[in-house]
Amino acid sequence: MAAYIFKRALIAVLTLLLIVLILFVLMAFLPGSPFNDERLTVEQIATLRAKYGLDQPLLAQFWSFVKNTFSGDFGVSYAIQKNVPISSLLSGRLPVSMRIGGQAILLGSLLGLVLGVIAALKHNTVWDTFCTVLSVVGVSIPSYVFALGLSYLFGFKLKWFPILYQSALPFHSSVLATVALSLFTMASIARFTRTELLEVLSSDYILFAQSRGIDGFRLIARHALRNALIPVITVLAPLVVGLMTGSLVVERIFSVPGVGQLLVEGIQANDYSVVTALSFVYSLIYIAIMLGVDILYGVIDPRIRLAKGEVQP
Secondary structure, X not given: OHHHHHHHHHHHHHHHHHHHHHHHHHHHOOOOOOOOOOOOOHHHHHHHHHHXXXXXXXXXXXXXXXXXXXXXXXXXXXXXXXXXXXXXXXXXXXXXXXXXXXXXXXXHHHHHHHHHHHHHHOOOOHHHHHXXXXXXXXXXXXXXXXXXXXXXXXXHHOOOOOOOOOOOOOOHHHHHHHHHHHHHHHHHHHHHHHHHHHHHHXXXXXXXXXXXXXXXXXXXXXXXXXXXXXXHHHHHHHHHHHHHOOOHHHHHXXXXXXXXXXXXXXXXXXXXXXXXXXXXXXXXXHHHHHHHHHHHHHHHOHHHHHHOOOOOO
8 A cells, every 4th residue: 555655646746746847838928927017117127037037947947936835935926915925825815715615525525425325225216306406406506606695595684694704703704605615516426426326236246245134324334335435536536626725706706815816816917926836736736635536546445556556465
């Protein structure tokens, strides 16, 4: 197992470096400049580019970014908040987006698993139909539509929760945003859990387990659900990244001070350092989650890590 984890971790690090290199190449071809002030002369712009190292060759900028980033330095903002460290911009926004995203993942995954299991066990009944319709609605309707509906009903009409995010009430004021973001995850997990669990329940080894007297919760938890989870985890991984890094529209609806808005501002202002830093953070989170998924695959089904070259002890 250790060799399997080391191999996957090495691939993850190399992938991250390749993503950052491609990002630097793409940024080099972007039109415009972070120094678009008409009052600046050509000499002043050249001085600013030299100050921030933008006059260096692309590979030199890349290696400088990699060295500084792995030491915890993302540089400073060029345009959004001039000379403010990007780590300061992220420190107040990233935890908010990740906390709300984490709440949405937890809620959506738990509800999705429950609905999927119920739909599979109650196949071709009214419960199956109800769970299936709920899943289709959750996948079909965008999260911002749910956000507006929740905001109007539970925020404006019933006044159970604040409509806008409040730093003084971080959990209570983030409930509506969490529910809105979790619905797509819930629907996706429910659909895949139902499909995979139905297939597993009709397999030969489940029939063999039933013939040995294994049934009920033990059969579902130890034999059926464990094997049905592998495709579900595959679907969940990209959803986790999207939720953990925030949803721009939902953040705007509830005025959540997350990283989504910061990324858009960075792109609009051609603030290369902010865009590069946020893209690096997005990539790092995605690769870390996919690495965790790969390791979880090996834990759930040892055949996967053996198929990838690990020698069985």
